[in-house]
Amino acid sequence: MALNLLFLLFLLLPFSILIFLAFIVRPKPTKIPLKNRHIFITGGSSGIGLALANQAALEGARVSILARNPTKLQEAKESIKLSTGRDVSVFSVDVRDYEAVEKAIRDSGPIDTLVCNQGVYVPQELEEQPLEEIKFMIDVNLMGTFNLIKAALPLMKNRADRGPGSIAIMSSQAGQVGIYGYSAYSASKFGLRGMAEALQQEVIGYDIHVSLIFPPDTETPGFAEENKKRPQLTSVIAASSGAMKAEEVAKKALHGIQSGSFIVPCNFEGLLLSIATAGLSPQRSFLMAFAEVVTIGILRIAALCFQWNWYGSIEKWHSRKS
Numbered sequence: 001m002a003l004n005l006l007f008l009l010f011l012l013l014p015f016s017i018l019i020f021l022a023f024i025v026r027p028k029p030t031k032i033p034l035k036n037r038h039i040f041i042t043g044g045s046s047g048i049g050l051a052l053a054n055q056a057a058l059e060g061a062r063v064s065i066l067a068r069n070p071t072k073l074q075e076a077k078e079s080i081k082l083s084t085g086r087d088v089s090v091f092s093v094d095v096r097d098y099e100a101v102e103k104a105i106r107d108s109g110p111i112d113t114l115v116c117n118q119g120v121y122v123p124q125e126l127e128e129q130p131l132e133e134i135k136f137m138i139d140v141n142l143m144g145t146f147n148l149i150k151a152a153l154p155l156m157k158n159r160a161d162r163g164p165g166s167i168a169i170m171s172s173q174a175g176q177v178g179i180y181g182y183s184a185y186s187a188s189k190f191g192l193r194g195m196a197e198a199l200q201q202e203v204i205g206y207d208i209h210v211s212l213i214f215p216p217d218t219e220t221p222g223f224a225e226e227n228k229k230r231p232q233l234t235s236v237i238a239a240s241s242g243a244m245k246a247e248e249v250a251k252k253a254l255h256g257i258q259s260g261s262f263i264v265p266c267n268f269e270g271l272l273l274s275i276a277t278a279g280l281s282p283q284r285s286f287l288m289a290f291a292e293v294v295t296i297g298i299l300r301i302a303a304l305c306f307q308w309n310w311y312g313s314i315e316k317w318h319s320r321k322s
């Protein structure tokens, strides 16, 4: 009996510690507003970025968008004007060009929320993929985001009494788990996570909150292109998490950004994936921290089942080929 009680206490220990900690370190919930504040969205002329720009404009934000193609930017500007009645500023810039990025950010005025959403994806097996394509993804997705943040930070830090700021980075579920055909793309997105974890520690003192967004496959013009040449196995494995509409992803992303969450999953599978891969990333919500701690074990089992299933598909695919 005494032994049973001791065992029960032992089991309850992690929960008791958590509840105790909740009382001392109660994290204050941040609300990072959009209304009348400046949000700067890269890749804002298409897909998820365009949906983000639209919804932010609807919420009363001052919106700037940046992308390369000026025609697509103009079309985006007109479509946002039509659906929200608001004017957005457009900047035709390649994120790989640091000087041009710096100039656009300076010209756009003080930024409250920077959304680094530009991204390119060309899936292929590493052995077949030309090095130029690998470098292209690393340069646009990872280095481009370094360029943006490096240019924006000095100005974001000195926003003088404008309330909390935010830096949001568009990753992908392929930035939480490596997927067949995505060696370069996953590397670029995993890289963003390392950067974001370090950056959050560096900028919290200026009341700037970093958010990493992890969408599954999302119906966008870029995805339609990708789908034409995606290896079959990539599609089979990615299907484990279903597909979303750009508007749904944008809605989840804006909600995550406004609540100052570090990890922002977009669908149910994404939530499980985020807990299974939480690692040492920060967590502001006590409720989520609690959920993470109690479900992590069972989610590791689920993760292994997914992996076994994926390796099964890979094996089947090889035996069918030979």
Ligand SMILES: NC(=O)C1=CN([C@@H]2O[C@H](COP(=O)(O)OP(=O)(O)OC[C@H]3O[C@@H](n4cnc5c(N)ncnc54)[C@H](OP(=O)(O)O)[C@@H]3O)[C@@H](O)[C@H]2O)C=CC1
Pocket: 042, 043, 044, 045, 046, 047, 048, 049, 066, 067, 068, 069, 070, 072, 093, 094, 095, 096, 117, 118, 119, 120, 121, 140, 144, 170, 171, 172, 173, 214, 215, 216, 217, 218, 219, 220, 221, 222, 223
């Ligand atoms: N769709 C999906 O399935 C998923 C997408 N994501 C991520 O979401 C983000 C947006 O994807 P999605 O909406 O599908 O993409 P789209 O291809 O539809 O749009 C990409 C946007 O980025 C811009 N862009 C691309 N390269 C550059 C560059 N070098 N400099 C400046 N702007 C650039 C494009 O404009 P332009 O070409 O004119 O420069 C366009 O506005 C990406 O980071 C992607 O990795 C994550 C998970 C799933």
Ligand SMILES: CCCCCCCCCCCCCCCC(=O)[C@@H](N)CO
Pocket: 121, 172, 173, 174, 177, 179, 215, 216, 217, 218, 223, 226, 237, 238, 239, 240, 241, 269, 270, 272, 273, 276, 299, 300, 302, 303, 306
């Ligand atoms: C513990 C339980 C785990 C639960 C489920 C795991 C499912 C993982 C699926 C990963 C899908 C990756 C899609 C990437 C989409 C993308 O980025 C491209 N379309 C290019 O933009």
